[in-house]
Amino acid sequence: MVMTCTTDQHDHHDVYAAQCPCREVLDLLANKWSALAIGAMEEGPQRFGALQRRLEGVSPKVLTNTLRRLEERGFVDRTVYPAVPLHVEYALTPLGRSVAEPLAGLRHWVEDHLDDIAGATSV
Template sequence: MTLSDSRVPIRERVKTRGDVYSADCPCRDLLDVVATKWAALAIGALADGTLRFGELQRRLQGVSPKVLTATLRRLEDFGLVHREVIPAVPLHVEYSLTDVGRSAVEPVFALREWAESRYAFALAHAERAGDA
């Protein structure tokens, strides 16, 4: 059973806090969404406020338009990101965090801080492993 299984009513799919280590825990779907590199970086970038697609892509150096589009769609599907189409010529699309998305900022920033502060250690370890 997954959050996307439309045959099961939402009240039965999301019962409690859950147990992420359980194979049938629906919170795994949400963890799968936010625990990717591009999703975590997009959440972090949107923490500063609303961004248009091009601005977000420039901020997330190295992400392809296809991957960014897929990432933003998944974040939107799970209610973490709000997508607003602004009728203008040319059409403008803006992305912002929802309240639930904003609640993910602190853990995402904590993980980013951890990764940045442990990078030298991890790199040295990987280089030693590559020499073996």
């Protein structure tokens, strides 16, 4: 039996279904570099170097792959400006802006509760 991501009772996607494409999107958005890149672009379009400096610790390869995946899924627009050297900017699309708010809430929750989490793991 092949699992789908809709149910007979409801015409919506079910992220808990094994074959639901929702899982790929959840995997992308739950990735720390995706969540941080989206947060960095909330301030407006960013060049690659600016994103790499803002996302301390990300390698150029991982950032490139993250931005490509976000662009492929429609969360980010990549604009190339003809210049020497090439000028490339990344910006959130309306879809990207719509997911930025819940991701910001998660980032703020983690920052606000890190001491509680650290305390719970040291007991």
